Amino acid sequence: MRIGEFGEFELIRRIGTFLPGPPGDVVVGIGDDVAVLNVSGPEYLLATCDAQVENIHFIRAATTPYQLGRKIVAINVSDIAACGGRPKWALVSLALTPDTGVDFVDGLYAGMQEEIHAAGASIVGGNLSGIRGEIVIDLSLLGTVSPECLILRNGARSGDLVLVTGTLGESRAGLELILRPELEVEQEAGDRVRARHLTPGARLREGRILAATGSIHAMADVSDGVLGDLGHICRASEVQAEIWPESLPISPECLRVAEVARCDAVQWALSGGEDYELLFTADPRRVPEIRGRLEAETGTSCHVIGRITGKGEAVLVRSREGMSSDYGRGPAGWDHFRAG
Template sequence: MRKYGRNKVLVREIGEFGLLGRISGMLAEHAAGVVRGIGDDVAVLDASGPEYLLATCDIQVEGVHFTRDTITPYQLGRKAAAINVSDIAAMGGDPRWALVSLAIPGSTEVGYVEELYRGMREQAALAGASIAGGNLSRMESLIVVDFTLLGLVAPERLTLRSTARAGDAILLTGSPGESRAGLELILRPDLAVSPSSRQKLLERHLCPQPRLAEGQLLARSGQVTSMIDVSDGVIGDLCHICKSSGKGAEIEAASLPVSPAICEAAQGAGADWMEWVLSGGEDYELMFTSSPDAVLGLKKMLLDKTGTSCVQIGRITGETGEVWVRLADGKRIAPSVKGWDHFG
């Protein structure tokens, strides 16, 4: 194996977030116009206009994120766009323009590419964004879709993950874990679940819908102290909030939102539903913090104006970096799972 420089550490030995830390350390910390760089859902840039420019990108790699026999090109296109819209939503922003880089084998049917772009175009349009350009390249056998999304946000509405306060309530929209349950149904198609649960869970995994209106509404409220979208799992993304904010957290297991469909799938799979809820990932719900006094008003506002429910699942503590789960019997445990890591 060829060696590069004096650092012989392998990527898999330090993991995704260890590698991000090293990359971040190599880049300019206070580059001109960079309000927020590596370390949040999107980069926040000051382009000297009345609003900040938001920039995010995400990649879908065949064999890592999807396989062609389990997702249609239209669904893949929808998902590629949706997960980027979710990042913009977590900052309270408005998606505007997208760029797509696509690497494909020459043997790919043109119809596949057209369906992929139809999915991306339609999902972007739902968020008020359009695809403005991109790039094409050839791959030998795999498909790679890299989606970049730009948006805008008023400085006073910008919501970061790094500003949680000790004593804040932790709130969570929707039903995390459903995407993980949907993945289980893809991996085990013979799993016995009701047709309605199967359809719901598969849609949640294959065609996630970002909480854009919810994120914008929460940002406008002025009562949210930090926010993140749940892509790496509840525990993983709560750890991101805590690390960025220099705080800790405690989750109440009895308060976690659990849908009947998750319970049904977990029971059929012989799995622990709590593990799916806490570490499943790819749900693209919103997790946010606020003063305990604001909780009831925020819950009512979201339900009344978007139809989306949210629940308080715990609180932010002053125990820097410590994330705990309190069980129904009062016992406090350290979670055994930390969320998704590409190299973990």
Template structure:
């Protein structure tokens, strides 16, 4: 993690939050930390269908519907750099990552509130650009931005958005329902966002302009799969679903862990774009490796019973919805994930990690 802007005075031990002898947040890591805080109980469980641990929290709504809530934080120098990002894209992406969480449950997005901690030296036009991008995306997805909080920041630009959603209670797609025998699918193509980030960082300088634009667009302005999520939920046959933010090799572990199963992914089936294959000089295997470990694709990863295979694949070919690809299957096990080569050999992939600027 970058330490930009942090002044650590090793001699300052009087500060109770900064004692050096005990475990720090960096040592524990984000997931260890979430485990720690998830242990706190709820005040009134009667209202809550699902708390911490899925893409959204789910609680009782009107009639047979539920309300979904998700929140996402984006921090300058961790999730983005101002010098290499358009303000409009930042605003779009802040909403898109939350829309992707609503999509991952199969829900309809509703209302958003947005908080900004703004450094004093940022020009107002840049912040207006963020709001402009945010509102453009909000209109596309019928989201009302109903309020927020704006404050000064002595450090990075920090943005937080909380988004609500709604859906039929019986259709909610959790991470925890995958069963042995279920088929594993993914939408769209994987690895494009990682490639786009690398291009923005100055790698792949010989990449053709058109491919470069496509791949960078996939990184800076991902399309949340809201309509596909709703269509999948409406089939009633999706046993588990989540969105891909940290990368397939990391995120699939959550479905396996929550469902108490294992999964095998055929590496040759990982869907990759022609642009990514081009970037990998025609090497489809290299492209698939980027697809396996790259984060921030915001595609949907889901499991279905074999009986509805045709229904699901027809959906993915319908107008305006991204293609869905069968990439593997769910097996008995306890959270393991295997990669299967074309000759049937199995290996355990290294978990991908978020490719934020950290």
């Protein structure tokens, strides 16, 4: 069997079977977006890494090196944010062709430095390598979190409501405009959704505030799509969830692009991915307090989009008419080896 048939997440599980059990100082190991390590101090150490591969994650003609630099930092910071942590130190590895312009590297580091500084962290090292094909930018990020503020995927409980910050689907709408430049939409709408795709922002402050409430049971960032990332929470927590499509926060700009592209904005919101919003579960009795505090302290809204219904691992999309679809069998969001 080839990995294209196997899929990304089955491959991760298979890799895990070849590794010994984690030592006692590993709080969370392989299988999550962030490793959590007990380094015998007052805080846990967080470790994550992510790569941007040319013609898989980005098209060089459609983005600037500066935008790419910002994005590679933001997507890693987003993983730290979803744990309630603070980013600290980054290592960057570049695999470049010999004909890559020095100005590309200059722009890339200008973007990375701006984004890492805004997150309160620093780039402290890395590696350079030549490559014969598409370029690769890989970033590893270390951070910290107090044990009492750590939020993982595996704490969702039956009866929890499912919430998400901000809006969904705009990154996918931006990608649609990049891939189909002949589409004509109002400049303001086009600029907004393209920016959400090319230079996403991590909900770092929001993640720390949510963690500080002590009321969040499970959390992940929306990188693979709401269906995919809620599926990760459900599998880790051994629970089943339902999403209410009419409650998904979709902006007028996303709706407009979908209309012009003759696509379904709800589907973009469910499985488009790369929105980097925070997806979390909480006791319904605490939701008004959580929403009020988040908006008061950050200006960011959050929306109830579903609930945890009981034991299981499936994610259902349930409309007001009672119709449902089972998305629990296999990935419903981005999968590197099944995509396309």
